[in-house]
Amino acid sequence: MARDFRQAAHLPNLREDRQPASPEELPRQRNGVTPQMHGRYPDFNVVDEIDHWDEATRRIVLERVEQAPPIRFFTTEEARTLGAFCDVVMAQDREPRIPVVNMVDAKLFAGQLDGFQFDDLPDDRETWRRVALGLDAAARQHGVREFASAPHEVQVRVIGAFADGELHGEVWDELPPARAWSVVMRAVLSAFYSHPWAWNEIGFGGPAYPRGYARLAAGQRESWEGAPAFERDPVKDTQGRGVEGT
Amino acid sequence: MTSPHGLRTLLRGAVRPPDNDSAFLLDVHRRAVPRERMARYDDAYPVDLVIVGAGAGGATLAQRLARRGWKVVVLEVGPFWDPDEDWVSDEAGSHKLYWTDKRIIGGTDPVELGKNNSGRGVGGSMVHYAGYCPRFHPSDFEVRTRDGVGEDWPISYADLKPHFERLELELPVAGDWWPWGDPHRYPHTAHPIAGGAEAAWAGARKLGIEMRVGPVGITNGSFGNRPHCIYRGFCLQGCKVNAKASPLVTHIPDAIQHAAEIRDGCMATHIELDDSSGRVTGVRYIRGERECFQRAEAVAVAGYSIETPRLLLNSTSRRFPSGLANGNDQVGRCVMVQGATQVAGRFPEEMRMYKAPPPEISSEQFYETDPARGFARGFSIQTVGPLPIEWAQHVLADGHWGMALREYMRDYNHWYTLGVLCELLPLPENRVTVVPEVCDQNGLPVARMDYTQCENDRKNIAFAKQTLHDVFEAAEAQDVLVIDRYAHLVGGCRMGVDPERSVVDSDHRTWEVPNLFIADGSVMPTQGSANPALTIMALASRLAERLDLKRVGESGSRRRRRGERQRPVLSRSGGG
Numbered sequence: 126m127a128r129d130f131r132q133a134a135h136l137p138n139l140r141e142d143r144q145p146a147s148p149e150e151l152p153r154q155r156n157g158v159t160p161q162m163h164g165r166y167p168d169f170n171v172v173d174e175i176d177h178w179d180e181a182t183r184r185i186v187l188e189r190v191e192q193a194p195p196i197r198f199f200t201t202e203e204a205r206t207l208g209a210f211c212d213v214v215m216a217q218d219r220e221p222r223i224p225v226v227n228m229v230d231a232k233l234f235a236g237q238l239d240g241f242q243f244d245d246l247p248d249d250r251e252t253w254r255r256v257a258l259g260l261d262a263a264a265r266q267h268g269v270r271e272f273a274s275a276p277h278e279v280q281v282r283v284i285g286a287f288a289d290g291e292l293h294g295e296v297w298d299e300l301p302p303a304r305a306w307s308v309v310m311r312a313v314l315s316a317f318y319s320h321p322w323a324w325n326e327i328g329f330g331g332p333a334y335p336r337g338y339a340r341l342a343a344g345q346r347e348s349w350e351g352a353p354a355f356e357r358d359p360v361k362d363t364q365g366r367g368v369e370g371t
Numbered sequence: 372m373t374s375p376h377g378l379r380t381l382l383r384g385a386v387r388p389p390d391n392d393s394a395f396l397l398d399v400h401r402r403a404v405p406r407e408r409m410a411r412y413d414d415a416y417p418v419d420l421v422i423v424g425a426g427a428g429g430a431t432l433a434q435r436l437a438r439r440g441w442k443v444v445v446l447e448v449g450p451f452w453d454p455d456e457d458w459v460s461d462e463a464g465s466h467k468l469y470w471t472d473k474r475i476i477g478g479t480d481p482v483e484l485g486k487n488n489s490g491r492g493v494g495g496s497m498v499h500y501a502g503y504c505p506r507f508h509p510s511d512f513e514v515r516t517r518d519g520v521g522e523d524w525p526i527s528y529a530d531l532k533p534h535f536e537r538l539e540l541e542l543p544v545a546g547d548w549w550p551w552g553d554p555h556r557y558p559h560t561a562h563p564i565a566g567g568a569e570a571a572w573a574g575a576r577k578l579g580i581e582m583r584v585g586p587v588g589i590t591n592g593s594f595g596n597r598p599h600c601i602y603r604g605f606c607l608q609g610c611k612v613n614a615k616a617s618p619l620v621t622h623i624p625d626a627i628q629h630a631a632e633i634r635d636g637c638m639a640t641h642i643e644l645d646d647s648s649g650r651v652t653g654v655r656y657i658r659g660e661r662e663c664f665q666r667a668e669a670v671a672v673a674g675y676s677i678e679t680p681r682l683l684l685n686s687t688s689r690r691f692p693s694g695l696a697n698g699n700d701q702v703g704r705c706v707m708v709q710g711a712t713q714v715a716g717r718f719p720e721e722m723r724m725y726k727a728p729p730p731e732i733s734s735e736q737f738y739e740t741d742p743a744r745g746f747a748r749g750f751s752i753q754t755v756g757p758l759p760i761e762w763a764q765h766v767l768a769d770g771h772w773g774m775a776l777r778e779y780m781r782d783y784n785h786w787y788t789l790g791v792l793c794e795l796l797p798l799p800e801n802r803v804t805v806v807p808e809v810c811d812q813n814g815l816p817v818a819r820m821d822y823t824q825c826e827n828d829r830k831n832i833a834f835a836k837q838t839l840h841d842v843f844e845a846a847e848a849q850d851v852l853v854i855d856r857y858a859h860l861v862g863g864c865r866m867g868v869d870p871e872r873s874v875v876d877s878d879h880r881t882w883e884v885p886n887l888f889i890a891d892g893s894v895m896p897t898q899g900s901a902n903p904a905l906t907i908m909a910l911a912s913r914l915a916e917r918l919d920l921k922r923v924g925e926s927g928s929r930r931r932r933r934g935e936r937q938r939p940v941l942s943r944s945g946g947g
Contacts, residue, residue, distance in 0.1 A: 138769075244475050314767060338603060339602065343565075
């Protein structure tokens, strides 16, 4: 089904339930990888551009694609709970997934913190551990044993309450949920959107040194930047690429 | 020559700054600052001045005084960057540019630190600032008199104007003719703007809001051995091109050329005081595993609004049991941030806001007090260009996660973002203190920053936010997303005329220690709605002039060089 992205009707704020349409209606990624393989730039793979990047940037970005770091900071139980949390909060319901919990774990294991700690929270590392306990506690309030194996609807309700600062009891009596949410989401979003697969999904041109960007006007793009799929007529496109009937 | 069409306009960009060869001392093909021949001073040798911190204040002061023959050592905790090797076109990979040691934040409206406002390494926070270099307005120096809020400065706009002009040539600053504050021109012409900025500008125009392009410390045309900007968009991750101004490329090369030593990897831990004379004798610091002590005739602290108060508060002695120069309990007070709410608008066309430098257009039309708005002082409007991680934070702040967040993120290329800088007022309870029970890896108590807005602050932010909404509505944006945040840091050791209400006098000298100076943004009594970098540099530039001309009374080093070994402790007249 074609969608016109000149219009904004797909945006959650403009929809009654504040939820987007299913991403399953988006095209499958044809070049490279996006998380769950959907996106709006199916032929754009930012990793194709690495020969145009400087060496230092290439090294640091490719490391992220090549391997998911092993879990070294979280315990097995924590990693299971927090892995489920990261998947649901980033809507990663199937492979390929960006290994968010592994990336967060690596950062915490290395002690790479962000330079500030709220006076009513512990150290970020301890906050993460308590959030793991708190997610299980909140899941139990919904009558299930733990967060990781809870039904999807329960996970969504727990996370929704977390986002709204509306978790109470046990861990949450000592851990202000709204602040803890900001701490964990800062790390989750930094991990997810540092990954080139996420750049493919959103059509971000990525590193551009030493090449630079030259086409700055509205609607313009560099020759190597990805075209949104919906600018093309799907019938002509499949005919043109000779993939008719596949 | 005063006409906008005069000779100076024709020569725009060809004017070489006087007394600063930095841009010509850089290598044409490598970005690293050449320092093979940098002077090295022995710790035991009492240099004329030791400066703590190689950022906007410290580096400018070092360059100015080194030019005038002072023997200067700058201690910098972070590394001497090699942009080719150390910096990347990548948000997450730029973590090391920020001050990430532990700090505690409190108050009703706590301020996130780290990458938002705290630098580390030679060049300081200007390595990762966006590049905006507006001047303060003349009114900023007398807000108490004009508007009945905040504090008057002990100096005026006229005191800083020649330094603003000189620094604009040195950075150099590019921008349109500037109609606000003290109207002025810029040495480099304005950069091109992207489609998003044009759309937002169209909206502003409908509302009668004037915008201008710039002012940014980014070369528009070659400048010495610094090339033209390539519009790569990663200004906040350190400029790999050397097009964006930071002290690393604008002042450090010339300082080195004139025998200043920039000693990196040095964490200052204590400023030593001679209890009998009441003068400081030098700075204790840790380099690697080793504790060292650099002797000096005078000390200038330029560690910015958190680390400067922290170093003073941790430098206790018999004479100053609650921290150096803190006899009146003023150190750390009146620390300020600007309200920096951002509103993004959605457009039918792709805007791809990651291209071009984030600073593009700005307006200072709302800078001054307008009684009709119901609060004192005002705000400025500037464009910002969040990269994906920052954009994700923006979407999250609007209340989205999961599928909704992913959908907004996929829509990234259709958005454009404006931000405000609201002048928030100096309040004594907004303060940097130290936490004795929490120490860093060197065993030093960490800093704590408490921050709470006052009623005027909240009204200012609410009005500014509504203005951005109005601009995007007029621009026919299809949807908007809002994030409330802060930007910049100043104050904490403010200058004044009364030792009971300030830490330093108008010459940056601490009231209580005659050879101890503060040379960074922490001396600022108010902050205006301007990004602080240019003003911090201008203050340091003026301080250097005052020190060298001995207008600040005695300067130990100058006397010593002339063989006058006796250095009377300066007596201060009045002080109020």
